Amino acid sequence: MPPFAFRVTARDGATRARAGVLQTPHGPVQTPLFMPVGTRGTVKGLAPRDLNEAGAQIVLANAYHLSLRPGAEQLAAFGGLHQFMGWSGPLLTDSGGFQLFSLATPDRRNGSQGSLVKVTDDGAWFTSPIDGSRQHIGPERSMEIQQAIGADIIMAFDECSRNDDDEAVAARSMERTHAWLLRCRDRWREQEAAKRGVAPQALFGIVQGGNSRALRERSAAFVAALGLPGVAIGGESIGYSRPMTASILDWVAPLLPDDRPHYAMGIGEPEDFFAVVRRGVDMFDSVLPTRMARNGTLLTSQGRLRLPSSRYADDQTAPDPHCRCYTCRTASRAYLRYLFKAEELLAPYLATLHNVSFCLDLMRQMRQAISDGRFPSFEQSFLARYREQATV
């Protein structure tokens, strides 16, 4: 089988949901899947064996962050991120477009002026927050960085549109993203052709176009036509606005190549897992489950559980009685709450292990439901129970 062959093994009759297998040089992954995020080469607090235990099939890292520290060259000297972080499964690197353009754009919510990054048609110029050095990442450099990191799947360098971009701004971002995608593809092809004894990498293109149906359709068609190993749907709106996420996926789904994996960037709410999978998405990621864990919020089969709440002070039950993760097998809600109150290191560890396990187990169940032809009923029963308990 070729290194990035993607095979759909089951399709839901009522929705676009599908189950499949994607081959990578570090082993196959079953789709649809959630990718835990290890932005800087570590999934906050979890060791590689914890990720294996939780059922992680692939881990996402961030080329922008890793290029600043420890640096692309140091990672190359180690033989790549797999070796450096001790993770032998598949890896995917995001290019860092999202991070760079978050810094570049004035942000009304936090008052930042966006002055940290200058963006032109040749990429982004910015100051390293680590050592103050001047840095540049453009499409070609992004491919070089991601080659040094050595992830199985690498992402095109894109200009991430914001949820509040008007159509003209979104159109300019999209055009730039398309132009950069061609440059990324050319550099990636050169890199792949020059490789000797090194694992191949798969480049995924990214659909942009903001919240405009016309732009999204144009972008989907453009990316699909390139015949890359996979297609991602990006932009701040994805995962940020639930109705807009659904609309964008509804617009682009019919235009995406059926024989390639579809990746929705930034989906971390269990309710959204269903919303994107039923629209034909095969893979997605988000920092939300791990970030919520560090703040003391657990995802459970009955909804969110806010550990700092005093209602759990004497609660001897497992965080999620239906979960079989190490945390739920060994710690009570009261003990976890206590650990958070006492600001003990074990608190974010146990909470993160649970949230990641929960998301991955949910995806396992979802794949099974698709294979068994009962995705809609599984969705209905999960969401009925998940919404049962209000956020506390």
Place this chain on the structure above:
Amino acid sequence: MPPFAFRVTARDGATRARAGVLQTPHGPVQTPLFMPVGTRGTVKGLAPRDLNEAGAQIVLANAYHLSLRPGAEQLAAFGGLHQFMGWSGPLLTDSGGFQLFSLATPDRRNGSQGSLVKVTDDGAWFTSPIDGSRQHIGPERSMEIQQAIGADIIMAFDECSRNDDDEAVAARSMERTHAWLLRCRDRWREQEAAKRGVAPQALFGIVQGGNSRALRERSAAFVAALGLPGVAIGGESIGYSRPMTASILDWVAPLLPDDRPHYAMGIGEPEDFFAVVRRGVDMFDSVLPTRMARNGTLLTSQGRLRLPSSRYADDQTAPDPHCRCYTCRTASRAYLRYLFKAEELLAPYLATLHNVSFCLDLMRQMRQAISDGRFPSFEQSFLARYREQATV
């Protein structure tokens, strides 16, 4: 076998070092042993399964801290700390005398006035740093708290002498400690006699007497005469001053009951492990290995390794190539250093797992050396290598 039977299984011919087995209601422990410290019911960052993997036989917790949060009554409602923290092995609780008298005494080093705690012959009155409530711990209350916590071994409530106490001050602390020990013993006996279907607990007395030979000998004789299940040697000097620790142990060793375990309170440097074991100590504890880990200092077979040092930036070797812990099997010095620089949660976890594993493995080797009749040569070869590499 009675619940706290202690049997010496091997003795070194040249020193007082001895190997043995101490029975507890939660299983036997092999001595000499190092006890990892889980002050607040968690060994900083390590889950119970990590402690098992590292070879922890018994974990130490602190009654003072646990009485403030989550509280003795909450722990009792859970059936004790074993249940609460999910640790099924033996536990030992320190009474908190050391913590209280650190707060009570003016400290020239940090300028504190010692006003937080008022101490009389009836114990210590203080304000909870958690909720500002007024609290009292005396000998009887300390026994009640430690019964609620449910550790296998509980410690007498003592007045911890400071390294700079003059003889008169040390004598007063010692007399108070002795008077309290009788009250602790009486309350402990009442508690034990009243128990139905609950595991028994062993009370250890504590030898005080500051840095005075006469006082230390008097205290050792007093505590030994009570015939308690174990005897501890306390005071700030123990583990604080290396020569004074050796002197105190040399003074008291001949006076301690040979058929009871000897516990030196606050020994965390590998070099000190040998110094106390060769003086007949069977058990000891310290926060040092876990605290150093969180600060990025690893204990290795070649000495201390300061991870933040730039000399490890590209070092692909294991933290300690002779160590078989998970950290040393999977992470390089460069990756660990990177995690510390990036202030990633995984850094203190991996470092703590290593330091605890290292100390426990050293004790395992030490027990074997005593049993094999080669303790002095093992000590010599370990220390020669340990000192080889300067602290960096």
